[in-house]
Amino acid sequence: MKRPPFDPSKTAASRRTGLFARQNPPGEPPAAVPDAGGGGGLPPGSPAESPPPERALSVSDLAERIDAALRTGTPSKVRVLGEVSGFKDRTHWYFDLKDAEAVVSCVMFAGAARKASATAAPPGGRWTPENGQAVVVTGRVEFYAKSGRVSFIVERIEPVGAGALDLAFRRLCDELRALGWFDVGRKRPLPSFPRRVAVVTSRTGAALQDVLVTMRRRCPAVGVLVVDARVQGEGAAPEVARAIDEVSARAAELGVDAVLVTRGGGSKEDLWAFNEREVARAIVACSVPVAAAIGHETDTTIAELVADERCATPTQAAMRLTPDASALASQVDSASRRLWDLLRRRLALESQRLASLARHPAIADPGHAVDAASARLRAGEAALHAAMRERLGDDALRAVRAGAAIERLRPGALLARSIARLDSLARRLDAAPASKVASARERLARSADRLARVMPAALARDRSRTDAVERHLGAVSPLRVLERGFSITTDADGRVVRDPSAVKRGDVIDTRVAMGEIRSRVEGTAPGDATTPAAARPDTPTRRKPSPRHPAGNPSEPPSLFGPG
Template sequence: MMDFIEAATKDGTIPLLTVSELTREIARVLENEFPFVWVTGEISNLRIPSSGHMYFTLKDQFAQIRAVCFRGTRPAIRFSPKDGMEVICFGRISLYQPRGEYQIIVEIMEPRGLGALQAAFEELKKKLFQEGLFDEARKKPLPLCPKHILVVTSPTGAAIRDILRILKSAPLGVSVTLLPVQVQGEVAPAEIVKAIEWINENARAFPWDVVIVGRGGGSIEDLWAFNDEGVARAVAGCVVPTISAVGHEIDYTICDFVADCRAPTPTAAAEIIVKRQKEILEKAGRIQATLITSILHLLDRYKNRLDFNRKRLRDPQRWVDDKRLYLDDRQERIIRAVKGLIEGKQRTRELLEAKLMIAFGPQKIEEKKRRLGDLYRELNRGIANVLKDGSVRLKKAETSLRMLSPYRVLERGYAIVTRSSDGTLLKEASGVEVGEEVNVLLASGGLRCTVNERLEGVEKFDDREKTQ
């Protein structure tokens, strides 16, 4: 039998293939017969090595197939595949010849029963919720009366036209600034993020009250820029209060959840601003009415009190006339009293003079007058002598004080030296250090000096003067 096989293979009756040849032939048949296929199954054994490629197995109840998704294709997959997830894959069949295993090279992957965009939406929503970006506590309140509005949207879309149309009815008026961006397509998320970063950098230079971020309605693909993670984080980090206004009322985006306020439509966003202004005006009107009512009530109270007091008060002219009569009467009574007092004193003086004349007579009165004059002159002489003696003693004391004064010593060429830092009087050279500042008081003026050298003892100082 072996001899027959060897002979047949040598003369070509039986074609003999190597493993590589057989593998290549199988690969050719598979790749030609199944160029691209759609296949569904459950993911298992998922792994992503450092190369960035994704390797996994697709299986069902009865079979399995290896699958690979290369790194360049992975960005097109909008969700994160996990073990146990049912997926639908589109790709081409290939045979990995080194191991003789066939596999599918995946180009498209979507979750089965849930669209890829919706899966990505739910995954990002869960992630940002866990990070706390949806918490109401971190969101900024809208101003009570917004007047400076910044709109981040397409300059040609219906959204900006609707916003401007509604804001025209704002009772207090608004100023609107448009920051133009693309709102759909691959470059839209980057432009929106860049616009919000620019807002954060220039918020202090411009008086913006509210930022409206949004666009008009469309499909989930059209609105997808507002489900981008970068856009969501930028809106959450905007320093100016934000209103998300994307699509129609039934549309929800990630941007709606992270913004400070969600409006169902761009029109509704503008209506929120107009409504806040109207509420402020209504509140101001109610306050004004309350103030007017209070003031009128207060005026009525004061008017009633004034009428009551007017009735109690007499005629002012009559009051003045009564007081004038009272003053005239008092003036006459005072004049009579003073005149009577003066007359009584005069009578008392005359009576005393008469008694003196009777008691002493004119001669003794003149004698008393002369004696009183002599005593007055003697008193003046005594006072003059006392003042003269005191002046002499004062001059002697002044002369003694001047002789004892240290300034008298300064006039003889001496000086008083004190330390500049604390005013300490210096009596010895050891009391000061070289380089230290001293104050020198002279008979006229003074000097501020720096100690260059310290000489101990008068003899050394005298010797130094002789050598100089």
């Protein structure tokens, strides 16, 4: 639109309204405007006489009028679409918002900038606009008088187009990463020999043809189940998610061992259905492993990040899911040859071992081994019998000797030996001359008389000593002490407790009484009377010094019946 020429009449004070309208103060005459030549005004009545000019505005007045005009001429909040240029982050954000025809300077103060950064950034991150990024800003227009510039004060900024998609992609990636959906440990290996593969894609897409051709070429035995679903546009994401859920629910029924989610290349907007959360959820929840090949090798989608296997292209995915039949045949042939070689070597080795065993004496002549074993058995039996006879003979000899010793020590045996000696003396006397007979008879009479007197007394004395020893043993026997009401206490190791300090609270002790034992636990201890005589202590009975059985001579010999000499 062409700009109209300047009309001086519109500057008359009587017609002045609008942006630069200003009333002079009361009583102030209109300001005079000198002519171009520097002289005074035209004389009155001149044909070129113009209305009297108004007073000149100050710069501050002009700035105020510009600011007021901007405030009243524009809405309080304006949304503007443009491209970021010259972005500077200096606590406040400074940048230009431009399109093909105009540029507007923008300022976003620190508080609003922090809020916008936190809102648009992924959790824990920080977002700032980038030069060339398309954004929609919301704010107001202000005139800054000191610099004479008009600026747009931004209160809110939102990326649009690819920038908004990138922001949404990063946000969802961070959310799913926090849930562990990208973890390598969660992902499952693809089956080496799948029975059937479900391909979720558009039936009319080129990606499906690439997959079918590759799978038929590599291994026709693997079945393919095509699940038709829209792969771009509105409603594509729910349709893909439903298809994956249906295959997952009926995988066993359909014989499906793996799922391939794929489509061909396209723009970021075309591939966006595979960046939706519901598709990622369906892939993670699928009951069989899922491979994903979306777009070209340079494209990255969330569906590929959560899938068990990410493939660069649909063809690569088909190769990854399908074994190569020719390679398998070669492997089978190679394995068959190795197996036959192993069998031949094993048969040869076992034949050698069998021949070696056949030459062994135990196999070649079994009777020889039996005879040798029988001979060893007989020799062992004879040695055992000899050892038993020798041991029994030694024991019998010791028993006879012990019996003889006991027999010699009995009083009856002593008396018999004495009588034998007397008989010997009598025979000697009978053989002696008559001169010695009388003397011998006299000595014999005295000896017999003495023997008659001494022997009962000796026997009575020995019996008395035996009874005394028996009574003493009974008196000092621990059992007799226990019968009198005493007891013996031992600790857990069986040691006799003589001092209360030998045990502590909680120890288990055993107390022996006349009729049995008592087990108890120590609740406390107290010192006893140290002056208690040892004879009163049940565990330390008084020992009496035994009196000698024989006052003199060898105690093992009985008293002489005939006196000394």
